[in-house]
Amino acid sequence: MRNSAWRIALPLAALVVALGACGPGSSSSQQAAGGGEDGIKVGILHSLSGTMAISEVTVKDAELLAIEEINAAGGVLGKKLIPVVEDGASDWPTFAEKATKLIAQDKVATVFGGWTSASRKAMLPVFERRKALLWYPVQYEGLESSPYIFYTGATTNQQIVPGLEYLKEQGKKKLFLVGSDYVFPRTANKVIKAYAAANGMEVIGEEYTPLGHTEYSTLVNKVVQAKPDAVFNTLNGDSNVAFFKQLKSAGVTAEDMPTMSVSVAEEEVKGIGVDNIAGHLVAWNYYQTTDTPANTKFVQAFKAKYGADKVTSDPMEAGYNAVYLWAEAVKKAGTVEVEAVKKAAGGIALERPEGLVTIDGENQHMYKTARIGVVQPDGLIKEVWNSGEPIKPDPYLKGYPWAAGLASG
């Protein structure tokens, strides 16, 4: 009797392990084996599981597409790029651990990764201490400029400030701020309040909900009662679904109270449901509909590789760009050595799907064109305003007198 349990347990355990091995998502080993020995290893570190997976997997796909395209065109310095994919699991300490693994064990030349500010903050010390490179592809709250991070998404003066300028142009005076409770919304709202104070606008409400919160009837009631001209929305992830549904069922239309969102792109529109969000405003640097030759090619290639029903969004495009920008810097430097690549990167300008992107060598952010869009009934986003030319990145908002004092608290 005693022995028989053991005899059952062992094969069962073996079975479970075997089943797991055949399961989906076997990532790193497979792709690492694909490139052969003589190549340049690059790390890709996004959440492939957990709450952020829905967003981050699309960025990973875009980065892998860029690597594939570069390899098809002969690689970099005559070598193929070999992606090593790791899962950050929507957990900030895991991001730090996997970043260490990519640098110390896999000895990758650079890492493309991260989405939430918390994941970037967790990875930052790893990259700074080990003097390795991270390319971070998502718009963020600014007030950071690590010498070992390149920021290919927008900083505040390329997304939030243009969003506010657009609302001001439209004559919106009273704003209600709604955000998830973490560093990006809180810092973004600090910027918004400073801007409003200097531009004759008024913030009549500021509410935060925990990440992943989905109960919005109380909050929407508050918004409706306050009667703002517009809502500035920095909610992240699933919360947007509940928020926009509640907003619609409270009878709020985009005509009388538009919402300006900075974390809702094409991918999220699908999740929220077009019916709930059509007509509302978003602020980004790129839309699937952006009319450039490079974008036509990007959208086509992405759909060909991942399926015709897939959409492309700003963070995906920024991740896709990151690979090309790094490759360009490596070609210019003639080596993958970090300091040389950093030096070579300043001033590199490429025509990307969003238009001309130039690396600012000083703060390692990008010159990017700001674009305001309206969500269309077909789920895509139509641009209604753009800044005309790429805006110089200014993570500490030094060029804006009203923002003085923000960076120092």
Added chain:
Amino acid sequence: MSTVVTSKDASVAPLPPGRPSWRARLQGPAVFTAVAVLALVVAPLVLEPFRLGLLAKYLVYAIVALGIGLAWGQGGMLVLGQGVFFGLGGYAMGMYLKLTEAQGGLPDFMVWSGVEELPALWAPFANPVFALAMAVVAPVVVAALLGALVFRQRVRGAYFAILTQALAAAFVILLVGQQGLTGGTNGLTNFFELFGQDLALDSTQRGLYFVVAVVLGLLYLGARQLVNSRFGRLLVAVRDGEDRVRFLGYNPATVKTVTFAISAGMAGLAGALFVPVVGIISPALLGVVPSLELVVAVAVGGRFALAGAVLGAVVMNYAKTVFSEELSSAWLYLQGALFILVMTLAPKGIIGLLRRRKEAAG
């Protein structure tokens, strides 16, 4: 009743019949020595710095698991919220490290959050002795107060388990909400040095590994002493028949409170060690899920033996790393499957299986 403790056997529950032979009595120390040699000599020689760092992390978790083994395995208190105590220890250490790095100024996250001056709560943590003491004292005091309140009211079983879990959930909400004070969801990170040692250096990390391993070893020996003492017998008696113990004239509430406080102190110390080893402490590390994961690990290892708790924590965390590197999305299913498998086929965990096989072999 004799106060002299005679039996020195490793297994506490259930007691093997009769007095163990001298061979069996030597086996425990022999295994312990072998494991100690493996951990202190072989591992640092064989493992790359990155892997040694991971092992240090597993051993930190093993310290928490040891406390769970004591409270749950020996005392029958299902503690589902050890993350709270781990967090108290971790934040105490994190606050000290942040203040050293800020060098009299404000920690970086306070600047982003718009905090103008250092909160009064933070100020004393600039002192390393105070911070280290608080890492253990704060969890012990919280657990002692909580234990004194609930155990006297005879709150036990599922009610106690739910209470500890609710505590973990509430603690996370508190930490996330107070961004200016705690760093919010980001937690505390970006540490440079500990007691003047550069944390990025491999040699520092190696030193930390030794500290963690030795602390774990000492705590294990201490916990074993406790379990084999009269207090330990009483604890097991409380687990198996609380009312009978009360009728015999003991106060089970005191026994449980003391044990709960000890397990909390272990979690707090583990939290303080975790921060320099891993380089971050955030609410995600001490919520309901990580607390549960450790309880699962203890169950898989074998909750009735202290060694089982340690083994379980190391094995499960190692498995987590391996699986997340090789087949990320399958890990959660595997963890669940492993737990169900162990609970149905080997309720005494891996240690129980090993023992049973030994017995069967003669």
